Amino acid sequence: MPCITFQTSDAPRTAFIWGGKKVRLCPFCHNEYAARLCDFRKPTGSVCNNAMCEKCATRVGPDQDYCPTHKDGPPPAQREMFGDAQ
Secondary structure: OOEEEEEOOOOOOEEEEEOOOOOOEOOOOOOOEOOEEOOOEOOOOOEOOOEEOOOOOEEEEOOEEEOOOOOOOOOOOHHHHHOOOO
8 A cells, every 4th residue: 555654734743644546635725635534513413524634624622623614613512522521
């Protein structure tokens, strides 16, 4: 499988992406590799899962990112942000 190595934009870290024959570029900017998935929960209960790069992602909580389509959507519920913590 091919492996792509690149520097992340939010911190001086190196990221590795392993994929099949094709590694996807961000469908929003078409310049960066898609390294994140959208965590927006749709009314049906499913998750958006749009692929996006770090520059196009909007951080809405710990390990929670929204794509440009959902960046103005409601923030995740507290329960979703902290998992099963009580």
